Amino acid sequence: MSNLKTLNERTSKAEKDTKAIEEEIDKLDKDDLSHVADPRLEKLLSENEKLKHRLAILENAIKAESANQGSKISRKRPNLITDINSIEGTVCILDELKNVFEIAITSAYPDLDDPPLVITLSGNNPKFGDYQCNSAMPISQLLKAKNVKTNPREVANNILNKMPLSPLIERIEVAGAGFLNIYLHKAFAEHVLNCILQLGVKPPPVKKEKVIVDFSSPNIAKEMHVGHLRSTIIGDSICRVLEFLNHDVLRLNHLGDWGTQFGMLIAHLQEKFPDYKTHSPPISDLQAFYKESKKRFDEDEEFKKRAYSCVVQLQSGQPDFIAAWKLICEVSRREFQKIYDRLNINIIDRGESFYQSRMDAVVKELKEKGFLEEDEGRLIMWGNPESHEGIPLTVVKSDGGYTYDTSDLTAIKQRVEEEKGDRFIYVTDAGQYTHFMTIDACARRAGILKNGQKVEHVGFGVVLGEDKKKFKTRSGDTVKLIELLDEGLKRALDKLVEKGRDKVLTPEELKKAQEAVAYGCIKYADLSHNRINDYVFSFDKMLDDKGNTAVYLLYALTRIRSIARTAQISESKLLEEAKKSGFKLAHESEWKLGKVLLRFPEIILKVANDLYLHSLCEYLYEISSTFTEFYDKCYCVEKDKDGQIVNIFYERLMLCEVTARIMEKCLDILGIKTVSKM
Numbered sequence: 001m002s003n004l005k006t007l008n009e010r011t012s013k014a015e016k017d018t019k020a021i022e023e024e025i026d027k028l029d030k031d032d033l034s035h036v037a038d039p040r041l042e043k044l045l046s047e048n049e050k051l052k053h054r055l056a057i058l059e060n061a062i063k064a065e066s067a068n069q070g071s072k073i074s075r076k077r078p079n080l081i082t083d084i085n086s087i088e089g090t091v092c093i094l095d096e097l098k099n100v101f102e103i104a105i106t107s108a109y110p111d112l113d114d115p116p117l118v119i120t121l122s123g124n125n126p127k128f129g130d131y132q133c134n135s136a137m138p139i140s141q142l143l144k145a146k147n148v149k150t151n152p153r154e155v156a157n158n159i160l161n162k163m164p165l166s167p168l169i170e171r172i173e174v175a176g177a178g179f180l181n182i183y184l185h186k187a188f189a190e191h192v193l194n195c196i197l198q199l200g201v202k203p204p205p206v207k208k209e210k211v212i213v214d215f216s217s218p219n220i221a222k223e224m225h226v227g228h229l230r231s232t233i234i235g236d237s238i239c240r241v242l243e244f245l246n247h248d249v250l251r252l253n254h255l256g257d258w259g260t261q262f263g264m265l266i267a268h269l270q271e272k273f274p275d276y277k278t279h280s281p282p283i284s285d286l287q288a289f290y291k292e293s294k295k296r297f298d299e300d301e302e303f304k305k306r307a308y309s310c311v312v313q314l315q316s317g318q319p320d321f322i323a324a325w326k327l328i329c330e331v332s333r334r335e336f337q338k339i340y341d342r343l344n345i346n347i348i349d350r351g352e353s354f355y356q357s358r359m360d361a362v363v364k365e366l367k368e369k370g371f372l373e374e375d376e377g378r379l380i381m382w383g384n385p386e387s388h389e390g391i392p393l394t395v396v397k398s399d400g401g402y403t404y405d406t407s408d409l410t411a412i413k414q415r416v417e418e419e420k421g422d423r424f425i426y427v428t429d430a431g432q433y434t435h436f437m438t439i440d441a442c443a444r445r446a447g448i449l450k451n452g453q454k455v456e457h458v459g460f461g462v463v464l465g466e467d468k469k470k471f472k473t474r475s476g477d478t479v480k481l482i483e484l485l486d487e488g489l490k491r492a493l494d495k496l497v498e499k500g501r502d503k504v505l506t507p508e509e510l511k512k513a514q515e516a517v518a519y520g521c522i523k524y525a526d527l528s529h530n531r532i533n534d535y536v537f538s539f540d541k542m543l544d545d546k547g548n549t550a551v552y553l554l555y556a557l558t559r560i561r562s563i564a565r566t567a568q569i570s571e572s573k574l575l576e577e578a579k580k581s582g583f584k585l586a587h588e589s590e591w592k593l594g595k596v597l598l599r600f601p602e603i604i605l606k607v608a609n610d611l612y613l614h615s616l617c618e619y620l621y622e623i624s625s626t627f628t629e630f631y632d633k634c635y636c637v638e639k640d641k642d643g644q645i646v647n648i649f650y651e652r653l654m655l656c657e658v659t660a661r662i663m664e665k666c667l668d669i670l671g672i673k674t675v676s677k678m
């Protein structure tokens with residue numbers, strides 16, 4: 001009854017809020033605000049733009065989804081877990097509950113087409129169970145539309161009566177206006193946690209896919225900037241999630257290694273280092289070299305002509321020019337590699353140049369099939385030729401050259417046909433969203449992408465400085481990545497020294513901790529924010545040991561690890577105990593922590609699907625705070641006044657071990673190295 005009352009109160013509050021928002025929107029619609037220069041308004045407008053952008057992404061996803069589901073497939077009954085002993089790894093509870101409820105709902109209401117299946121986590125109040133099925137309300141609406149007299153509570157009870165038995169579920173209660181509150185079975189939880197203890201953290205089973213992840217992708221001779229750093233960090237973590245699920249992942253660096261800028265670079269190389277063919281030129285700062293050659297190009301007509309002729313020679317494959325081009329690329333690559341090594345990034349170089357030899361054929365085919373239109377001397381292609389919505393691709397420039405668009409169109413074809421990819425992921429700044437959606441539309445139009453295949457653009461916002469302006473050095477220059485990483489190292493060491501860790505750790509341990517903290521905090525700060533938003537780069541914030549930061553988590557983990565160490569219980573001893581007496585979640589706080597740990601597969605599958613890593617970070621933080629709660633309430637090791645161990649609670653040490661393992665796995669997926677001491 002009190003459930004119903006709070007629900008009613010919540011509903012009427014939500015109604016009031018909605019009304020207020022609607023009025024606000026109405027007011028805004030009526031006023032033309034374009035003349036008011038209020039910074040708050042500007043902020044709102046820019047937020048509005050972002051929301052529109054998000055909306056476009058969502059609409060696109062819906063479109064793609066419905067394209068996949070054009071024809072109705074006959075429902076196959078899912079295979080349910082009937083015996084916990086058949087579980088040998090981890091289970092996605094949410095998916096299994098969906099399976100169970102799908103069976104109950106379709107057998108209670110066999111005449112309903114596509115009845116809604118709404119299962120969610122119940123939030124913090126244990127009164128509402130662990131999970132909730134909220135399908136009864138919408139189903140009762142559907143029935144009413146068919147003139148069947150019923151109410152949500154009745155529907156809920158009908159579903160309940162058709163529930164197949166599941167070892168995951170202890171009981172289900174019908175509550176309030178037809179909610180089905182689901183309580184998990186402890187024996188199931190204990191079994192799965194024991195599996196993690198015995199076998200390690202295993203991925204939930206999924207259908208294996210070939211996934212191509214295009215990330216990092218800086219441009220040769222230009223700087224690798226903070227945008228590329230974001231792409232590198234986010235892209236690597238996406239690969240790690242997918243690799244953990246045993247997908248076949250191809251990590252590609254789509255380097256900007258081809259284009260007219262090489263004309264001026266080669267011309268400048270020939271001028272400055274005439275013997276470049278025999279003596280490797282000592283270019284240490286390629287960006288400065290780029291700037292010099294750009295200056296020559298802009299100021300000297302003769303040089304400009306030479307640069308153009310260099311492009312022609314390079315494109316026709318003249319060996320000397322190819323050698324010069326390779327040389328320049330090599331210098332850049334060496335610089336990029338330093339960053340990848342420090343951040344522990346694996347990636348295969350396959351830049352724009354790789355697709356050059358395939359482009360003629362692609363253009364020819366598009367021409368023959370009538371997809372290209374002339375536009376002021378260029379050849380363009382629309383994603384949607386009827387509506388001419390958005391921006392077309394420039395496939396051939398008026399001088400006959402190819403573009404970024406041409407290479408991406410060729411790349412997607414290569415990835416579909418030669419690599420046989422199932423998923424095509426691109427990690428770049430949000431500004432390139434339209435480009436990739438147009439690539440998707442054109443590739444679909446040209447028959448390259450089939451139903452069920454799509455371009456997935458993983459966009460992210462810009463990096464801002466602490467002044468909320470574009471991230472720059474104090475003198476206003478762009479920040480060099482290596483220098484940024486160096487500063488991270490320095491600040492991490494300061495932090496460790498401030499905490500007196502230099503006195504406790506050996507020099508090697510200190511160095512390991514320093515690197516883990518420095519690179520970990522930079523990665524975590526990036527990944528823990530919703531990537532689509534801009535984010536403020538602040539060493540002070542990311543090195544804070546309170547709050548949701550890498551430093552906090554790394555400390556939390558070493559503390560958990562040290563519990564077993566103080567008790568002097570080895571891992572094998574723990575395993576032995578677990579085999580003997582099993583895993584027990586007796587105390588309420590143990591049970592609560594156990595249930596959080598069980599959500600690991602659910603979070604992983606969500607991230608692998610929507611590619612938003614901040615959910616994984618939020619989960620890590622939740623584990624860590626639930627662990628603190630448990631540790632406050634439950635002794636793992638009991639000591640007497642003199643510090644002598646008098647009692648060891650093995651089941652609790654087992655829970656510590658599983659917590660640590662899952663945290664380690666999450667951090668590993670985020671690309672963050674852990675340390676045993678810090």
Ligand SMILES: NC(=[NH2+])NCCC[C@H](N)C(=O)O
Pocket residue numbers: 214216217218219254255256408411426427428
């Ligand atoms: N296939 C792609 N277009 N990948 C992304 C390339 C990113 C590009 N080089 C840039 O710096 O913006």
